[in-house]
Amino acid sequence: MKNNNVRVVTDRIPLQHDGDGSDLFNYLHMAKPGDIIEAQQFSRQWQENELFPTAQKMETIVAKRGSMDLAGKKMITFFYEPSTRTRASFEIAMDMLGGRVIFSTENAADFSSLAKGEDIRDTILVLNRYRPDVIVLRSKTEGDAKRAAEISLAPIFNAGDGVGQHPTQAMLDVYTIKKKFGRIDGISIAMAGDLAKGRTVRSLAYLLGKYSDVTIHLVSPEELKMRDDIKDYLRRHNVFFYETNDLRQVAPFVDVIYQTRPQKERGTEAYPLISDSGYFAINPQIAGMMKQHSIIMHPLPRNEEIEREVDKDQRAVYLTDQIDSGLAVRMALLQMYLGK
């Protein structure tokens, strides 16, 4: 169905895939530069030279309440499972740049073609006939974003595909670190909580692997340790990593604690957040141990793994800078891919 002749190919987003990560993804089959499928697709150079500076410009646009740079551009947000926060961020990013959402659904699975047994390819082909400039896709099935991209003329932005990836979350996370420290090289980060099933820490690990001298402390209960595929990846990319079950051991010297939530909806059973067998939550005691210029991150939604008293801490960025970064990064991606 593809017609590469009519597609404007841009060289601004070089696909410097490093060959790691999802076996599903074969970049020989990658359709077009506009697609955002998985974190490892984006090189360090592109992040530093393109994404971060553009995101920074976007923040000044937000401060001015928006621009009309994408006037006339059209987004479809097509969500097979609900994700209010992600959908809001994408739709508001489009609105901030003067573009418009021409169709939006958050319950596609309830009644759409897939519910009736249709393949996602049919759906994507149909949506393409409506001439969107971008399709933001959220699905329940790993690999759907890639399947959609292979067949879509409009760029596909993966807004999460099941247990697969959520690449724009990882981008906003590294952008937040960059903003706070001026660099990502040499950073020391503790990832805490449900590392086995948390999609965000996995995607973030892929991106951090592209930088130098990064140290990762993996802080999780024994049964929720980071899986081997990521650890192998980190080894290949010379990322130092350590595993522990006590946040107190690492809090005093890391630059970042990236806290995650037990993934109950993916089968993780509740575990003691603070007990003799481990220390996996952030409370004022942990925050008090941290360096003055460290930060506390969380992809949200947050349950009890960060106590609410911590919110007021200047180092807590999960309800402020991270949200702003999400908007700025998604605006940047839209601007780079859809703008002139």
Place this chain on the structure above:
Amino acid sequence: MKNNNVRVVTDRIPLQHDGDGSDLFNYLHMAKPGDIIEAQQFSRQWQENELFPTAQKMETIVAKRGSMDLAGKKMITFFYEPSTRTRASFEIAMDMLGGRVIFSTENAADFSSLAKGEDIRDTILVLNRYRPDVIVLRSKTEGDAKRAAEISLAPIFNAGDGVGQHPTQAMLDVYTIKKKFGRIDGISIAMAGDLAKGRTVRSLAYLLGKYSDVTIHLVSPEELKMRDDIKDYLRRHNVFFYETNDLRQVAPFVDVIYQTRPQKERGTEAYPLISDSGYFAINPQIAGMMKQHSIIMHPLPRNEEIEREVDKDQRAVYLTDQIDSGLAVRMALLQMYLGK
């Protein structure tokens, strides 16, 4: 999280709370004048001098198919439970004034942060990062609107919080009475049906208590009588009220019959609308008893408690003036709070 320095404080909407009503609400903690949390928050003076005249202007704008007074202004409608009618009224009010809805969800509870255990405060803080000019909030939990307002920089419009309040409904009801009779002082109103659980009659009673010489006839089955908190409020505000179980006794002399629906979704069992033990429905017989210049109101949706033959009666305003008032009042609130 609040920064009162950057918030423009307007004195156009004085909070003349009379100290009655919800114990939850402590106006010492009230964040900002833009919030619309509960009916008793709004003084008679503000209603008469600000709300009603502005709503009247809004009706002329509707007749001209809208204005651009709120061009560039942004609304988020965030509904944790569905309410098509209320959401439509708010979103179309914003559209009528040239503003836009930058994000809308009607099933937030199914998949958003709250569903995953997150506190509504996190959600409101996140939404605030997107720089909305107003957040219209519908929740399932009494007090959520207040909790949201305490932490939100953007004004919170309460579009119903569980068994709590639905203040804009009460405003449109008093505005409808004002339009029809030119005054609210001295009005005689029968409230009929499920007075124990009906949220709208409770909010309306709060507003009527601010006027003079109002008489309320409470017409309900014994087990669905108006609760004591409201009756105490009415006594304190010198509102005459009577209780009865027969609409025929009051229909001939009241100015307004405000009819309500059995609140099945809140546990009210069906009761006989017309029987030996009482008379709680409006049929042509009841309508035929009413004064020529009286009106029949209902907050909708309507079941059998107003028979369909009554719809054609000139005095029936529930499918016409009340809907128009709802749009005009919500436009007025947006204009007053968001306009220059």
Place this chain on the structure above:
Amino acid sequence: MKNNNVRVVTDRIPLQHDGDGSDLFNYLHMAKPGDIIEAQQFSRQWQENELFPTAQKMETIVAKRGSMDLAGKKMITFFYEPSTRTRASFEIAMDMLGGRVIFSTENAADFSSLAKGEDIRDTILVLNRYRPDVIVLRSKTEGDAKRAAEISLAPIFNAGDGVGQHPTQAMLDVYTIKKKFGRIDGISIAMAGDLAKGRTVRSLAYLLGKYSDVTIHLVSPEELKMRDDIKDYLRRHNVFFYETNDLRQVAPFVDVIYQTRPQKERGTEAYPLISDSGYFAINPQIAGMMKQHSIIMHPLPRNEEIEREVDKDQRAVYLTDQIDSGLAVRMALLQMYLGK
């Protein structure tokens, strides 16, 4: 509630109902020319002289990424059951012409008035107070579109009413045939699959009955044959029709195969698509038998009744021309009814 004085009556859309079809519909009660309720409402002359040429113009507008012809016009899409594809097509059609969707819901039944027992008439009257230029209505109950039209000042576009009609689907189907063959007279079409419960083939049969020398081959399992009401209609309109259970018998000489899906959601049990007792699916073998200038149509969503290898066939139009026709036809209807 109707006020014919304020309604601008247009004579552009003569109602040349031929008296056939739904008993529900009495055109003496038909409210206004803008309503689109059922396929048989539209004469051949109107289709050929108005609809098709306007749809053709719309395709040039799509190629130019839209117009502002309907700037300021307002659509409400009110869906009591989900239909992502239909809602997208209508909303994007409105957007393409510069109009806007002022309110949209896809789950009206979950929480709206009808769920609480309210009649659809109340809902339509309420929506009319918001001054929409058109209401696109999808309901679960046959006849709802007519009931809505009787009481609505705004034109009602029926986007499917239960087991009733889906007239814009039939229009896009005949428009697709017209585009491909330059004519509809004399066409030979095989309708295959679940003919008993498929709403689209029923509506399409009504429209084809208005043309000359049309031949229809009805290819279905015995228990899913086209029902007698449609066959009687075809007889009265001099449409030749034949019944068979083998697509191979007709594939070599028909101009069109219109394939349909087993209507599982309406109680059709799965049947063998290819077996000794019949041949009801399109695979490369069937496609290979077809004439060079024939086409393969399907209303989507598609399951296994068209094998995916067939998608690449030049004659397959279900993922391309039919979708384009749907957008063009809906734009044309909006332009004709709402434009100056």
